[in-house]
Amino acid sequence: QITLKESGPTLVKPTQTLTLTCTFSGFSLSTSGVGVGWIRQPPGKALEWLALIYWNDDKRYSPSLKSRLTITKDTSKNQVVFTMTNMDPVDTATYYCAHSLTVVGRCFDYWGQGTLVTVSS
Amino acid sequence: DIQMTQSPSSLSASVGDRVTITCRASQSISRFLNWYQQKPGKAPKLLIYAASSLQSGVPSRFIGSGSGTDFTVTISSLQPEDSATYYCQQSYSTPLTFGGGTKVEIK
Numbered sequence: 001q002i003t004l005k006e007s008g009p010t011l012v013k014p015t016q017t018l019t020l021t022c023t024f025s026g027f028s029l030s031t032s033g034v035g036v037g038w039i040r041q042p043p044g045k046a047l048e049w050l051a052l053i054y055w056n057d058d059k060r061y062s063p064s065l066k067s068r069l070t071i072t073k074d075t076s077k078n079q080v081v082f083t084m085t086n087m088d089p090v091d092t093a094t095y096y097c098a099h100s101l102t103v104v105g106r107c108f109d110y111w112g113q114g115t116l117v118t119v120s121s
Numbered sequence: 122d123i124q125m126t127q128s129p130s131s132l133s134a135s136v137g138d139r140v141t142i143t144c145r146a147s148q149s150i151s152r153f154l155n156w157y158q159q160k161p162g163k164a165p166k167l168l169i170y171a172a173s174s175l176q177s178g179v180p181s182r183f184i185g186s187g188s189g190t191d192f193t194v195t196i197s198s199l200q201p202e203d204s205a206t207y208y209c210q211q212s213y214s215t216p217l218t219f220g221g222g223t224k225v226e227i228k
Contacts, residue, residue: 106212
């Protein structure tokens with residue numbers, strides 16, 4: 001049974017760095033074809049893909065945010081860490097991590113419950 | 122970036138109706154198209170991957186089709202629990218992109 005859960009601050013100040021951790025179970029990020037991605041959703045708006053890390057440490061980022069994003073994995077802890085620098089109120093959103101498999105076309109088949117991050121002074 | 126355009130943005134239909142949502146890609150994405158259902162306050166749920174493959178546990182009334190640039194998801198007989206927002210997503214290339222969503226309401 002695959003599960004994922006996001007953790008981190010619910011409130012950050014403008015210009016601060018956001019660090020979120022995705023802790024997962026039921027799969028290994030050292031298995032060929034496996035990836036974990038981050039997706040966000042501002043209140044009342046659509047989903048936006050942010051970043052993806054694969055079993056082989058290949059990392060992909062949204063070009064519009066690439067300069068602000070970092071994604072890393074700790075295979076031994078079954079965790080993926082996501083950071084976004086220079087936070088702004090427009091970054092207020094629910095942030096999700098999700099499991100992906102290249103063999104089924106990189107869809108996101110399992111999602112965490114999401115964590116709402118508010119950016120405000 | 123590949124742009125994904127969904128239509129309509131919202132619809133209202135009766136229980137038992139056949140409902141179709143369309144998703145168009147700005148360039149060919151072969152069959153790298155996925156559909157998600159999201160209910161208020163919940164994470165998205167994968168319904169269909171690779172354009173027409175039904176995710177395990179998803180009712181067979183959800184039918185995906187299409188290839189290239191034009192895709193649809195059809196709910197063959199709308200049920201009350203299908204009230205939700207539906208998103209398409211292309212996984213042909215990064216940046217991965219989502220459509221703007223279609224909100225389905227029950228009359």
